[in-house]
Amino acid sequence: MDRQEYFEDAGFLSRAAWRDRHNIRAGNREWFQLAFDLNSILMKIISAAMRSNPGFNWDVQAVASRLLMRTAVSFQAVIKLSELGMLSPARTLVRTIVEDSFCAAKLDKNPGDIIEKLIKESNFVRKKQADFILNRSLFENHDGIAEFKEAVSKMQKEKKIDWKAEAINGELWRQYLNYMRLSDDSVHTSALSLDRHLSRNDEGTCWSLKFQKGDDDEITATLHRAVLATVPIGIVVTNVLEDVQNNGSLRALCDRFQKLPDGRNI
Template identity: 25%
Template sequence: MSIDELGFLSNDVTHWIGKHRADNAAWFSFAERLNRLGQSLLHGLSVTTGEGQDSRLLAMLLFTRTLSNFQGAILMAERGMIVEARTLARSCLESTFCLAAMECGKEDFANEFRRATLQSRKARANFILKVPDRLQYTDVESADRLRAYAARLNEYPEDLSSLKFEQLAERVGLADMYLFYRQLSADSAHPSIEALCRYIGDAGNVKWGPNCDSTEIGDTVNIACHFLIGACAYINDIAQNDEFANSLGAHFTEYKELNGVK
């Protein structure tokens, strides 16, 4: 069926994938090579658990998420799904902030990350328990376990708080990168006026589908590559792979050349 009938789920999107890739060949080619580099490091990492390994495991999982989000961003970009691509690129940057924090203080951030997770669980449990009707589809035993769990979290000896990405970015020296985060939040990730205006055409009609500004596709791939390069640099501080570091340096040089930076 056609794009009008199925939207981005239509097989007709294949035509646009070819066009968008051809129009931005240099950026898609670079993204694929950078992705292969990231994959090569990922498969060389080993998951080790035990005392003193929590921070390493957390860093590896953060990098895995970053690489997966990057690949999703590229898949969305080639289809002309700009909003979705930029939202996934934003997720890449979130994990990159966390990886940077791991480099600055591995155990400290691992504990901070754990406390943020507990804070989220605490907020969700209390949200459910706040209104009794929310428990109507839960059996008595499960409801009792939830109450007991929420009580333990409410009495947790350590301060629990969510991650604040603005503060995190400033702490690790990436305040300028936080501007990307705010922009991607405003024009894509959040249902803001700025994001919604993407769906308005020049004639006042609804603008939607893969027939979009090809330049913005290249810009989005560019941004996603920027974030992945950072993530690769931070994870390699843990992996300590000299061959990877040299290859990443060459990729970064090429990235700057593509952006016209000497």
């Protein structure tokens, strides 16, 4: 299906939005360049990890490699969404990366503990889903319901990971404030996330609805928080994988990062 021409007709799917991504990148040239350079380093780490033999599925090297792959995909999506000025979905993914960073911090200091919690949470989620299916009578194959109930009864009761506890007891505890702000700003249906589509006059006496791209300062803030969360993950993973070269590249990139503006407060 052809892309519609004007933003008013198709929003971020319009040709106008697609063309304007060049202007958005130009307005934050240094930040986008830094983000692309960081992504190149991440992909080098991933390529090196894929060539190595990480061992067992739940060995710390294997978990760290997969965590970085998850982070890299989210980070790449943040860049593409930011190019279009799509603040809410970009920041939703930044919050995902912040959560990844809490996991990375634990892999660096206490890998056995967080890996065990990841396994137990997987069991917790499966049991909660199975309980929901039974409690809401969503089981379609009634011939096998007895076997399904028996299997559910044998599932162990595990705990969900408390990422707040993991964060505030870890090396990246300061990031938990960004985690909360991003949750309110974009992830959840909240007064603040709805307020993005409200425009007030300077006196605050009247308002109107708005549906538009983020401005340069908002894009700056989004990319800043994305890089801020992603770099520590890369450093942890290169430490775990003993990837000295890419670890050095990440630390060199940090010098550039610290010299750039951080944008409007989220």
